[in-house]
Amino acid sequence: MNANVKLYWVLTVFFIILSGLYTGWSLLDQAHQRVEWAGTIALLLSGLLWALIAFYLSKVHSSQGAELAEDRADANIEDGDAEQGHFSPWSWWPIVLAAAASLVFLGVAIGAWIAFIGLGLLIVSLVGWTYEYYRGYFAH
Incomplete structure (x- = not known):
């Protein structure tokens, strides 16, 4: 880096x-x-x-803090396999969010009524993705 x-x-x-x-x-x-x-x-x-x-x-x-593995000339490949973050492989919210965003952009191009529907779905999907760990089977 x-x-x-x-x-x-x-x-x-x-x-x-x-x-x-x-x-x-x-x-x-x-x-x-x-x-x-x-x-x-x-x-x-x-x-x-x-x-x-x-x-x-x-x-x-x-x-x-420290020098990364890709910055060292003597590093091995396995030196750089640290934790990359937390991702939910079972979550459907990113797909719903992408569909809602595409509806918003489609509404800007074609008609405003589609953008309003997409904006509602966008808000619901953002709230759902934010709070998916507070309810249900995977609640903290």
Whole structure:
């Protein structure tokens, strides 16, 4: 992960420098001599996006405490098989949530009445997925 963080910081610097160069180049254009804002803002926001990702990954890397197995040259494959999180293999709520989200996007494209149905299903599926461990057979 350390190599990824360094790569993303390099991309951040690259896109911010490229944004400045693009702005200067658009000002040197003899025909227009004004800033072309769409490209300048797009390149600047791309640099900020890479900065956000690099900052997040550096915070995650520092909160893990030790060096990860993929950062060591002498690590074996089995060194990196730690706990990856808690996932429910029996849960149907992610499928319902995906269907509800697709109905919302379909409603935006076709008709608002479909989006309202999808929004209701979206709220029900979010509540169901959040509270699935508080009821039933797998309650805590």
